[in-house]
Amino acid sequence: MTTALSIEADPYILPLPEPDSPVVMDRWISAGNTYSNSLYSDDIWSLGPLTDNPGDSLHKINLRKCPAALRSEVRRVLWVLINGELRPTYIRERGFQNRTRDGVISMRDCIIQWMKFARWLDRQGVSRLSDCTMEHWKAYAAKIASSGCGRGHALTVLRWLSDMWAFDQLSASPCGITRPPWEDEGIDDYLPAETGDGSGENKTEPLDPAVIGPLLTWSIRLVEDFSGDILAAWDERRRMHAQVKSAKATREGLAAVKSYLLPLINSGAPLPATVSRLHGVTLGHHYVAAIAGASWTQVHSFATRLGLRRLTAQRPGPSPMQVPVTGRIEGRPWREFMDYEETPILVRHLGTAAAIVILYLTGMRPQEAQSLRSGCCPDPKPNPDGTMPRHLIRSHHYKNVRDSDGHHVSAGEERTVPWVAIMPVVNAIRVLEQMVPEGELLFSSAHHDIVGQRKQRGALKRSSLGRRIEDLVSWINQEAIAHGLPDQQVPPDPHGNLGLSRLRRTLAWHIARRPGGLVALAIQYGHMRTALDARTSTGYGSRERRGFHGELDVETALAAAATAARLRDAAAAGEKISGPAARRAIVGAASIPSFEGALTTPKAAAKFLARDGLVLFDNPDAFLICAFKRDTALCDPDPGATAPNQFACQLGCGNAIRTDGHAQAAREHADRLDARAALMPQPLGDRLRLTAGRFRTLAETHDATAQTAEEALA
Structure with missing residues (x-):
């Protein structure tokens, strides 16, 4: 048993937590973090108090996934992992890339491996961590080596398992986890053989030129040609919605509903339709109420009485708004009218298009774009000679950002050298600034969840942006056919989904591989290559490497x-x-x-x-x-x-x-x-x-x- 005297003498030893102790100690929570802290006795622990990156998801630890026999001990070691620091002597043995304490993503991945190990021990009949023998360690290491994973991944997993033993030593009451054999014998013999591919080549595939061309063309088209119409329609839709929300039932309102709907019903014309999750295609109650100046209840009652839900499903029609259409495509108006029901979908696609323009034409990492805020790219002031300097984007980067103690900084830090923004990027930022309040994240989840209207925190997550890109591609292909532009469709990419990281990879590939060609107007070549060759942003994304x-x-x-x-x-x-x-x-x-x-x-x-x-x-x-x-x-x-x-x-x-x-x-x-x-x-x-x-x-x-x-x- 560790005594109070030894705890005081050894600053790395943590006292035993009480059932009502916070999962994350105050010392690790930044001043601006407002996420609620879990209690030690809870079965689900939130890692929100460690998460300051607006683009990161909120991760949780579900202790119910740990076998009941081992749960109490695993809970204790997990708490030490979250709040403790490995000894410097232990770290020095493993090289500079290991830290006394790591970020929340690495912590989560480590915990996943610990949970897998605990479940494996349980299947071996082990009910206490101290009963894990050398044979258990060796058998589990052999299981990992034979699983088909690469040597690098196996090395990481074994080091995480070693950390389980190392963090246990930092508890005032250790569980008695035995030291893994590779700590004494060397780790090489416990790893799978080298595959011969240790080059370090970036294996992320760039997007096919046939894909990025029309995708970027349509994204710029949405931002520069259609955004005015879309945002005006969105303002009008919100005005109409607010009008309906505040409307009271009156005789005049009901009469207006009848005078609007009855001619459509009797003439066999289409009825303004919407799609309900519960009922499928049904009458657009909000739209009709706004047009008639009535309440939603009056429209609903009238529609129910006449069975308009079924009739609308048979004769679905548009919901035109009185918003001028100014955007053109191939010299023609891109819409006959702006539609009340389509507008939220168009706003969603507009935000996605702006994200593609920013990510592709700046080379930002997704998490860097997710942290952009309104006002990050102010208009520059003219130089004394009358020339205009470039627009610069100032925001945060996150990769390899650590504090003076070497701890990962979840909030990142402002990048010393700003990004250079060419005009399509500036235009995309200006559009996003119209979609969110001043000072808000440009990709704020709360303001971009147009369809669901859920009040989420932080920025849109990578998984959400990835799905939105796939949805945008489907919309683009429908629009290309509708406008008689089949050659402007986005074909399937040979390497699968259009992941966010592939956009940054594609920028480098296109600049290098297509020096004089045209990819979506080739706008990035004439500007970005110059900026990059001049090393305007030397050390991009890293303070130690060329990135x-x-x-x-x-x-x-x-x-x-x-x-x-x-x-x-x-x-x-x-x-x-x-x-x-x-x-x-x-x-x-x-x-x-x-x-x-x-x-x-x-x-x-x-x-x-x-x-x-x-x-x-x-x-x-x-x-x-x-x-x-x-x-x-x-x-x-x-x-x-x-x-x-x-x-x-x-x-x-x-x-x-x-x-x-x-x-x-x-x-x-x-x-x-x-x-x-x-x-x-x-x-x-x-x-x-x-x-x-x-x-x-x-x-x-x-x-x-x-x-x-x-x-x-x-």
């Missing part, structure tokens, strides 16, 4: 390696090469085999890109490959840049090379321009023909100067 830039470097290096491999294969197949950098390009292409398979980490990618003059970047819009050498580049690259500014590619640059394939593509493009010129008025047609002539000149110059790879190296 998003490292991810971008990996994709850029992989794209450059693919370009070099294509050039090598084309030269081997007999294609000729022209241009002042032909020799350097051949040398760069020949060096690819020594890098293949290694460009999967930011460090390796940065080393590959640092080979000034030997890294090849395809620029299909300019019909050339750039063998980028910083000092001779005419595209005005930033100091220290490892990639060209491909949107400022200049004729006559000493870094350019062309292949026979580029020359042929230039001719084909010239033919297309001539075909378009024939259909244009003379001034426009002349410009197109002039441009076509320039591309043919490029191709002819290539034909006159092209060499084989051997000749270029001679």
Whole structure:
């Protein structure tokens, strides 16, 4: 038994809690946290008092999932986990990534593994934690190793199980959990074999270009073209709803209901319909009451008396509001009228579209976007010379944020370097600011739960946003068909659901892989690449690593390696090469085999890109490959840049090379321009023909100067 004297002498030892002791001690609850605290004797413990990130879900521990025989002891160790700190000596043995105390998400995952272990012990007939023997530990470790999980996951699980023993030592009355054998024998023998995939490559698949193109196009369309109509309709719907809520039953109101509905009923016209969870398609009582200036009860009584629920299901119709439609799609109004019943759904899709624009065009992590608040992106003041600086977004980031004691800070901290916002992002933020009160979270659950109208706390959660994106895709595809734009549908993605993390991954992939192409108007290329190359937000998302830039470097290096491999294969197949950098390009292409398979980490990618003059970047819009050498580049690259500014590619640059394939593509493009010129008025047609002539000149110059790879190296 641990004595009071030893507790006082050892600050890491925690006293035994009482039944009415709080689950989370006051020292771990931030001043602004208002979530209720559970009691030690409760069977369900809330981790809300540890949760300050508005994008995090509120996690709970259900102690009823622990076997009854072990529940009392597991409850004691769990309380120590929540409130204790591991000894520094224990932590030092495990390296810098281990902390004396971790965040609520890691804590939850650890608890899940402890519960699984407790249930397994119960099946082995173990009724006290002190009865867990070395054989039990070894058998359970073997079970984990044979479960098919990766070596890294197995390592994490075994360390969490070790923590169960370590935290037990911090109780004033330990349960007597035995020290796991891998603590003395080493952990390697208890782990599954290496699979050979230890590269650290980001395995999150980017969205297919055929998916992100129409998804971003429609999202921007909703934000910039349709948001005015949607928000005006939402204001009108709320006005009508408030009117009905305050309306009193009068004779005049009932007469107005009859004069509105009876002509529709008698003429066989559709009736304004809504969809009820209980009754399916039924009469839109609120809408009719608002139109007639009556109370909801009067409409309901009249509809029940005439059996309008069944009639409406047979003849469902719209609920038009007196709101002007200003949005256009392909030059036509996108709606004949704004519909009372459709408006909440449109508001929901508008919020989702704004989220897609922000996430994709800033590269924010989902939790960073979830913490954005109204006012986070103020309009900048003009510079003294009259130019306008960029819009900047100031908000919090969360990854690897810890306090001076090394403890995870759930509330995160304001990012030192703000995000750069291009205009589509600014527009999306302005739309969201109209949907929430001043100073509120832009994705506040309470204000975005348009349909359910539940008063939830914090921001929309990742799971909710994920479902909303899938719903938005379904809506987009319906709209594309309805407007005669089948080519603007969002196809199924080859890799499944469109998860939020895939948007950030896709931004890096598209910037690196499609340097001159168009993806949803290509707006991110002309602005984001410049900001990223300038390292405007160096160390994005992390104070210790290059974060998003490292991810971008990996994709850029992989794209450059693919370009070099294509050039090598084309030269081997007999294609000729022209241009002042032909020799350097051949040398760069020949060096690819020594890098293949290694460009999967930011460090390796940065080393590959640092080979000034030997890294090849395809620029299909300019019909050339750039063998980028910083000092001779005419595209005005930033100091220290490892990639060209491909949107400022200049004729006559000493870094350019062309292949026979580029020359042929230039001719084909010239033919297309001539075909378009024939259909244009003379001034426009002349410009197109002039441009076509320039591309043919490029191709002819290539034909006159092209060499084989051997000749270029001679």
